[in-house]
Amino acid sequence: MKKMRVLIAGAGHGGLIAAGRLALFGHDVTVLEKKPKDQLGHDWEDRFSFPLLSELVGKTLADFPAGSYRVRGDCAFVSPLGGKTIEVRYPADRAQFVMWRKPLLQMLLQYAEACGAKLQYGTAVRKPILDKRRVIGIQTSDGECRPADLVVDAAGAFSPLRRNLPADLGIERDCRRGDVFYAYRAYYNRTSNAQSDLPFEVYLCRKGEAGLSWYCENPDSADILIGRIDPLCEQKIREETDAFRALHPDCGQQILHGGCRGRIPVRRPLTKMIADGYAAVGDSAFMTTPMNGMGIDLSLQAGNLLADTVENCRAPVNAETLWQYNRMFHVLYGADTAKNECLKNTLLSLPGSAVEFLFTSGVIQSADLDGAGQNTDLAALLQKAFAGLQKPGWFGAVLAGVLRGAQVRALYKAAPESYDPEAIRVWSRKIEQLDIRL
Ligand SMILES: Cc1cc2nc3c(=O)[nH]c(=O)nc-3n(C[C@H](O)[C@H](O)[C@H](O)COP(=O)(O)OP(=O)(O)OC[C@H]3O[C@@H](n4cnc5c(N)ncnc54)[C@H](O)[C@@H]3O)c2cc1C
Structure with missing residues (x-):
């Protein structure tokens, strides 16, 4: 197939895998990322499929940076009013591996660059450029217009590309209440190193509030996540962290990692996520498992599937050819997440x-x-x-x-x-x- 100019908005999991794979197939790929390189990724750990990442970037577990990952312990799910705790113990073959996000993204960046993709940091995308119904490039926040044969939207749930597409393309642009989970996450110091039998406590709809929280006792820290369907105010964050401290008096006040907010899409994926010259991957197409907000595996799978679709189509990348990516994503993953x-x-x-x-x-x-x-x-x-x-x-x-x-x-x-x-x-x-x- 003819070599294409590909612009990818966002250097997250979906964008970087798509970038690497498309560059490997011989396309001229540039990733536009709004953050500076040293600020990429959050300061917390994520659970995802290590075998999937290994396979995609061609590494084994031995290549993962030392100290960047560990196994999270068994789990206690606590009912909203605290009347019942359900234990979940994971057998060795389903151990819950977690990895710090920054080294994870570094691995993906190294992969994308080794494949030949170019990375441009500190460059925010503002909106798509259209010629009638075809996306033909991206306008960045410095006002520059960058042409492309294919624009991959990997700029997250609130992507300005998706939100500025014309309505008649039939791609949902905005989120409604319940589509997004507002989260606060911080790792606090601990004043003891005692270890519980069930270190990971997950609270569903705590006190009847629509959301999910957790307290995870690590040897060196207490990882607290507070998530709600409605935006979190400072007072709510204080109340909830204090409630966890009342249950775990060795949880200190000093923030060791994180201490910031994030938004996670928790809804079914876009039914239509492609147009002539445009495809969305990852959070920008709402590709997470809504019950737990996990989106890394799905973003990686989507980036990979998109690149394969582009490679396998012998025709220009238009809505007809990209639809196969859209449809296959739904058949393989979207149906279950919906x-x-x-x-x-x-x-x-x-x-x-x-x-x-x-x-x-x-x-x-x-x-x-x-x-x-x-x-x-x-x-x-x-x-x-x-x-x-x-x-x-x-x-x-x-x-x-x-x-x-x-x-x-x-x-x-x-x-x-x-x-x-x-x-x-x-x-x-x-x-x-x-x-x-x-
Ligand atoms: C608190 C929290 C905990 C989570 N825990 C997990 C977990 O344990 N496991 C899991 O699988 N998932 C987890 N997730 C969800 C996961 O982070 C996402 O689903 C995943 O990162 C999606 O990847 P992505 O490539 O689509 O987007 P992202 O990784 O969000 O990447 C988007 C990129 O686009 C950039 N960007 C945004 N706007 C612009 C713009 N205008 N111009 C240029 N660049 C832009 C961003 O800076 C970012 O680098 C968690 C999310 C949060 C908030």
């Missing part, structure tokens, strides 16, 4: 007392929370149904959410096979009409 959004919104729309009941009655079990997604044992399902029927209203709401999840999953799997704007519009509308929003 279903996961239903579950998340169902739980968040219930009162705290109802979620408490789901924990205490046994409707929610350890196998539902361990991430393996395999709690389909008939005896367990019957036990859940029997327990749930004690509160038919709440149980009915959960069942309705599960059913809508199955419907939305089936719809994503059935994305139109070829690019037909009218068929895509009708299909997207059907998904919208399922009304799975919060």
Whole structure:
């Protein structure tokens, strides 16, 4: 295929993998990143698939920087009113590896550069440049217009590229309440090095508030995350960190890492994420698992899938050819994350007392929370149904959410096979009409 000029907005996980792979295929790739190089990435650890990263960047675990990763311990899920704790113990083959974000991004940067991609830091993208309905470049905040045959939007959930696309391209531009999770994260000092049997405590809808928090006891720090569906004010952050200190008196006041806020998309992916000359990857297309906000694996997969699609198409990169990337993402990953959004919104729309009941009655079990997604044992399902029927209203709401999840999953799997704007519009509308929003 003819060598293309590719501009990638954002040097995150999705952007860097796409950059490396496209450069490897012989394209002229430039990544435009608004931050300076030394400020790239957050000062906290992330969980993601180490085998996936290893495979994509061609490294083994022995190549990961020493001290940059560790295994996070077993987990205790705590019910909203504190009446029940469900333990999740991970076997060795599903140990929860976490890695500091900065070295993770350094590995991806080295990969992209080694493949031949160029990185330009301190350059914020402002909006796409269009010729009729085709994206033909990017305008940066210094006013410069940069032409491109393909623009990859990897600038996160609030990407100015996506938000400035013309509405008639049929790509959703804005977020609604419930689409984004507002998080605060900090690692505090500890005054002891005692270690709990279940060091990672996760609180769902604590005190009935729509969100998720955690307290993770590391040998050298206490990692606190506070996340809510609505923006967090300073007072809420103080109240919640103090509540954790009351439970864990050895948690100090000194911030060792983080101490800042972030926003995570927690909704189904865009139904349509491509146009002539444009494709979105990662958070900019809302590619996370809504229940836990994990988006690194999906961003990496999307960047890789996009590059393969471009490489395999013998035609110019237009909406027709890019649709195969869009559709394949949904078939492989988007359908499941859309279903996961239903579950998340169902739980968040219930009162705290109802979620408490789901924990205490046994409707929610350890196998539902361990991430393996395999709690389909008939005896367990019957036990859940029997327990749930004690509160038919709440149980009915959960069942309705599960059913809508199955419907939305089936719809994503059935994305139109070829690019037909009218068929895509009708299909997207059907998904919208399922009304799975919060
Ligand atoms: C507190 C917190 C904890 C998380 N924990 C996990 C976890 O444990 N595991 C996990 O899988 N996911 C986690 N996530 C989610 C994860 O961070 C994202 O899903 C993932 O980073 C998405 O990758 P991306 O490449 O799409 O975007 P990002 O990694 O966000 O990269 C976007 C890049 O675009 C740049 N950018 C933004 N605007 C512009 C602009 N105008 N011009 C140029 N550049 C721009 C940004 O500076 C950034 O470098 C967490 C998120 C938060 C906030």
